[in-house]
Amino acid sequence: MIQIKPSIFVRRYETVSRKDAPMSDFLLVDLSRLQFALTALYHFLFVPLTLGLSILIAMMETVYVMTRRVIWRDMTKFWGVLFGINFALGVATGITMEFQFGMNWAYYSHYVGDVFGAPLAIEGLMAFFLEATFVGLFFFGWDRLSSRAHMTVTWLMALGTNFSALWILIANGWMQNPVGSAFNPDTMRMEVTDFMAVIFNPVAQAKFVHTVSAGYVCAATFVLGVSAWYLLRGRHVELAKRSFVIASAFGVASALSVIVLGDESGYALTDNQKMKLAAIEAMWETEPAPASFTAFGIPSQNSRETRFAIRIPWVMGIIGTRSLDRQIAGIDELVAHAEARIRNGIVAYDALEKIKSDRGDTAARAVFDASSMDLGYALLLKRYLPDPRQANEQQIKDAAWSTVPYVPLLFFGFRLMVACGFALLALFAVSLWHTTRETEAPRWLFRAALIAMPLPWVAIEVGWFVAEFGRQPWIIDGVLPTFLATSELGVSDLLLTIAGFTLVYGVLAVIEVRLMLAAIRKGPEIAKVIDDLRPSAGPAMQPAE
Amino acid sequence: MIGYLFDYETLRVIWWILLGVLLIGFAATDGFDMGVGALLPFVAKTDAERRVAINTIGPVWEGNQVWFILGGGAIFAAWPALYAVSFSGFYLAMFLVLLAMIMRPVGFKYRSKRTDPAWRTRWDWALFVGGAVPALIFGVAVGNTLQGVPFHFTPDLRPIYEGSLFGLLNPLALYCGLVSLAMLVTHGAAWLTFKAEGTVADRARAVGARSAIVTSALFAGGGVLVWLGLLGGYRVTSPIDWDGPSNPLVKTVVADGGAWLANFHAHPLLWIVPALGIAAPLLAAAGFQARLEGWTFIASKLGVAMIIATVGLAMFPILLPSSSNPSHSLAVFDASSSRATLRNMLIATVIFLPLILAYTAWVYSVLWGKVGEKSVEKAGSSAY
Numbered sequence: 001m002i003q004i005k006p007s008i009f010v011r012r013y014e015t016v017s018r019k020d021a022p023m024s025d026f027l028l029v030d031l032s033r034l035q036f037a038l039t040a041l042y043h044f045l046f047v048p049l050t051l052g053l054s055i056l057i058a059m060m061e062t063v064y065v066m067t068r069r070v071i072w073r074d075m076t077k078f079w080g081v082l083f084g085i086n087f088a089l090g091v092a093t094g095i096t097m098e099f100q101f102g103m104n105w106a107y108y109s110h111y112v113g114d115v116f117g118a119p120l121a122i123e124g125l126m127a128f129f130l131e132a133t134f135v136g137l138f139f140f141g142w143d144r145l146s147s148r149a150h151m152t153v154t155w156l157m158a159l160g161t162n163f164s165a166l167w168i169l170i171a172n173g174w175m176q177n178p179v180g181s182a183f184n185p186d187t188m189r190m191e192v193t194d195f196m197a198v199i200f201n202p203v204a205q206a207k208f209v210h211t212v213s214a215g216y217v218c219a220a221t222f223v224l225g226v227s228a229w230y231l232l233r234g235r236h237v238e239l240a241k242r243s244f245v246i247a248s249a250f251g252v253a254s255a256l257s258v259i260v261l262g263d264e265s266g267y268a269l270t271d272n273q274k275m276k277l278a279a280i281e282a283m284w285e286t287e288p289a290p291a292s293f294t295a296f297g298i299p300s301q302n303s304r305e306t307r308f309a310i311r312i313p314w315v316m317g318i319i320g321t322r323s324l325d326r327q328i329a330g331i332d333e334l335v336a337h338a339e340a341r342i343r344n345g346i347v348a349y350d351a352l353e354k355i356k357s358d359r360g361d362t363a364a365r366a367v368f369d370a371s372s373m374d375l376g377y378a379l380l381l382k383r384y385l386p387d388p389r390q391a392n393e394q395q396i397k398d399a400a401w402s403t404v405p406y407v408p409l410l411f412f413g414f415r416l417m418v419a420c421g422f423a424l425l426a427l428f429a430v431s432l433w434h435t436t437r438e439t440e441a442p443r444w445l446f447r448a449a450l451i452a453m454p455l456p457w458v459a460i461e462v463g464w465f466v467a468e469f470g471r472q473p474w475i476i477d478g479v480l481p482t483f484l485a486t487s488e489l490g491v492s493d494l495l496l497t498i499a500g501f502t503l504v505y506g507v508l509a510v511i512e513v514r515l516m517l518a519a520i521r522k523g524p525e526i527a528k529v530i531d532d533l534r535p536s537a538g539p540a541m542q543p544a545e
Numbered sequence: 546m547i548g549y550l551f552d553y554e555t556l557r558v559i560w561w562i563l564l565g566v567l568l569i570g571f572a573a574t575d576g577f578d579m580g581v582g583a584l585l586p587f588v589a590k591t592d593a594e595r596r597v598a599i600n601t602i603g604p605v606w607e608g609n610q611v612w613f614i615l616g617g618g619a620i621f622a623a624w625p626a627l628y629a630v631s632f633s634g635f636y637l638a639m640f641l642v643l644l645a646m647i648m649r650p651v652g653f654k655y656r657s658k659r660t661d662p663a664w665r666t667r668w669d670w671a672l673f674v675g676g677a678v679p680a681l682i683f684g685v686a687v688g689n690t691l692q693g694v695p696f697h698f699t700p701d702l703r704p705i706y707e708g709s710l711f712g713l714l715n716p717l718a719l720y721c722g723l724v725s726l727a728m729l730v731t732h733g734a735a736w737l738t739f740k741a742e743g744t745v746a747d748r749a750r751a752v753g754a755r756s757a758i759v760t761s762a763l764f765a766g767g768g769v770l771v772w773l774g775l776l777g778g779y780r781v782t783s784p785i786d787w788d789g790p791s792n793p794l795v796k797t798v799v800a801d802g803g804a805w806l807a808n809f810h811a812h813p814l815l816w817i818v819p820a821l822g823i824a825a826p827l828l829a830a831a832g833f834q835a836r837l838e839g840w841t842f843i844a845s846k847l848g849v850a851m852i853i854a855t856v857g858l859a860m861f862p863i864l865l866p867s868s869s870n871p872s873h874s875l876a877v878f879d880a881s882s883s884r885a886t887l888r889n890m891l892i893a894t895v896i897f898l899p900l901i902l903a904y905t906a907w908v909y910s911v912l913w914g915k916v917g918e919k920s921v922e923k924a925g926s927s928a929y
Contacts, residue, residue, distance in 0.1 A: 081926075085655070085658070087654075088650045088651050088653070088655065089650070089651060091607065091610075091650040092646075092647040092649075092650040093647070095610075095613075095614065095643055095646050096643050096647070098617040098618060099617050099632055101621065101628075101632075102620075102621065102629055102632030103632045103633055103639055103640070104633070106629040106630070106632070106633035106703075106704050107629070107703050107704070109625055109628050109632075109633075110626055110629040110702055110704065112625075113625025113629065113882065114622075114625055114882045114883050115886070116621075117621035117623070117625055117882070117886075118882075118886055118889060118890055118893075120618040120621055120622065121615065121619045121621065121622040121623070121890060122618075122890075122893045123618065124611060124615035124618040124619070125615060125893055125894065125897040125898070125901065128611045128614055128615065129611045129615070129897075129901045129905075130904075132610065132611045133607075133901075133904060133908055135607055136604035136606075136608060136908070136912075137604060137911060137912075139604070139927050140603065140912065140924070140928070141604075141911060142927055143924070144911050156904075184790065186790035186792060187792050187883075188702040188792070189625070189702070191882075191883040191885070191886070192883060192885050192886050192889070193885070195889045356700060487629075487636070487706075488705050488706065489636060493637065496637070496640075497636075497637075497640050500644060504647060508651055511651070511655060512651075512655075515655060515658050518658070
């Protein structure tokens, strides 16, 4: 372990003048990050509900097809209306996501497009087409399809939405744990070496299960809350009761999945994932295994300690390593490791410069091949000077410290997310227990379900923040620092688009919430009345019950 | 696996063709949705008429739009340098396209949620913007691509764009925007005559018969501009290494006013493509007059495909020329992904594209038939 003087902790780039950091305009970097955070967080207000509600709707429709009880079709249609209002904004904001890598992150797009682009394209081929082609038929196909065919359409739509989560998390998982790829000095970018490793990246798989389960929790909470509101008012009781049951059962299963199969299992894999875990835990020094879990405390970035810590022995070691004997590295140890990788990265950088000036330099290529895994660490020095080879000791130490994300935000963010998850699990469990009993569920439970409605969104948005802010300073862990990855745009371009997106997204959010509330207030009658009025004509119609 | 049969050169050419397939797929499907959006205020005056027009595309526009999303993803995966340079270079133009296209999903879904006429009129304009603005800007982007765009790379291959939004909106590029707008308005009109009943179809027929002729004339005029050397022209002057690494700093390229015709001169059979680009819209115009709705739509589709294919064939092997540093232009042989990625993506495409085409065809067949005021009324709240 190395001793580091306090002056080094001043690592945030606000303290670095632009003259000292010629490679990038940091305001541009901050604005690009702000824009990505805004558009991604906003998009992700709608996606989780889509993920879960599509499955819940498909389950309701399956019950209808199996039992032929019209109430289940009414439920499918009613929750389908709410699904549609939410889905429209998910689609609208998803358009931005597909293109803003190229718009705001041009160097990133060049640098990793060979690896990162493929899952995105496959997401389109495998998931978006399925989802978007069948969502139209879900709404327009009720009179044109047999009930079985319509149910199949609903399941295909749900499958499509869930597949899209798989591929986007394979892409995101690669940003956290860049497997199956290597830097090619002839094309100056990362290229894929083992696509199967990218697909079966353990971080991606863990993230997929965790994120999709979180979406299911979100939808279960939504259905539970809306149903509880009806039950409190004695409206649409038949529909609300059944919805309440299905939501609480689905909720228990998905909340257990989201907690037990949390994605911290992937945090032991790379140096930077380890750093994220150590930061989440505010674990400044390596502890003997199994490490204790800090339930609460006040971490301080500057004094590198966690005050008022309440520690629970063993828990962290078990969560983090799924073992009793493996150690979890502390921040100090990881910084020392980063410093060694920076020094090796400078060797790689030097070799790469030689290759650039003489493509046939085989000696330089051999050196590069042996050290290229640390090239990204040398790039961290570009925050302080244009040529990493000229870095002094202080700059190397500063760069090593720059691999520590801001601990307090991660520490508290993670705990907020976990608290929401456990609160929801408790709510679902109590709800499910009450639905198995003969007596009416108590009104306080309905009120609790109503109050709990924002919780999954809080947990999900904070969870995104912990995962992506915890990845900093990297855009691709250990490969490319975020501050190098932007487009060469003007600050005014960014300000204009941030203002534009904020304005449009803000207006659309207000409209969406109003429509959603109006549709909930109106309740399911519309669908039912129109059904009753509509002549049951059409050869494909199944005989109504 | 199929990928191993192909060398790097073949994979690059296949992905150049697939790029064209995606762009044509987008324009031929979502193109009519945009055309309907652009025509909405003109072919449908009352709320009932507007609902007819909107519901002809209501169930299908979403799947069609995926061609656009997939186009973005596929360019990212197969042509990362093109993705990086074009979207950051066309930054504010892309921003306008995104804002316009964001209006469509919400416009379609939310318009019918309230009966208030002011509410519906606002969404009608949102749908108009969502159709007309992208239709125009995509053409402007093609115009700029033909002329060349001011950009260069640093030795680290960081793309630096040197132009501005107003540089993009130059008169010749705007001319190409008009070609695109006229083409997609015609396509939207062809769809409406095919799919809608009553007044909406009649008005669309009247517009389409004219806009089809305009499309043909504007496209032919674009050919004249190319012939005069006004719409760019670039030529690779160094030997091409088709199997070489994707590094756009190795070759040399010069600006040459006549170069966009070189492929046609070298392979005269290719003239069929621009000839059909001129003839197919005229056939569509005749189809509108003769009320052969299905044939009109097919002719319009053919016109869209041939007009886009003409641009690609004219520029091959260049993808995006640089006007300020022609040698930094992006070409098929130096802007692609690695061989492994092109192969992996081809395998995914061979598996999924036929499936997509099959289920899309099934969905269209389920939705077969005309949409009129009565059928919209009958569908109740499940219609838009």
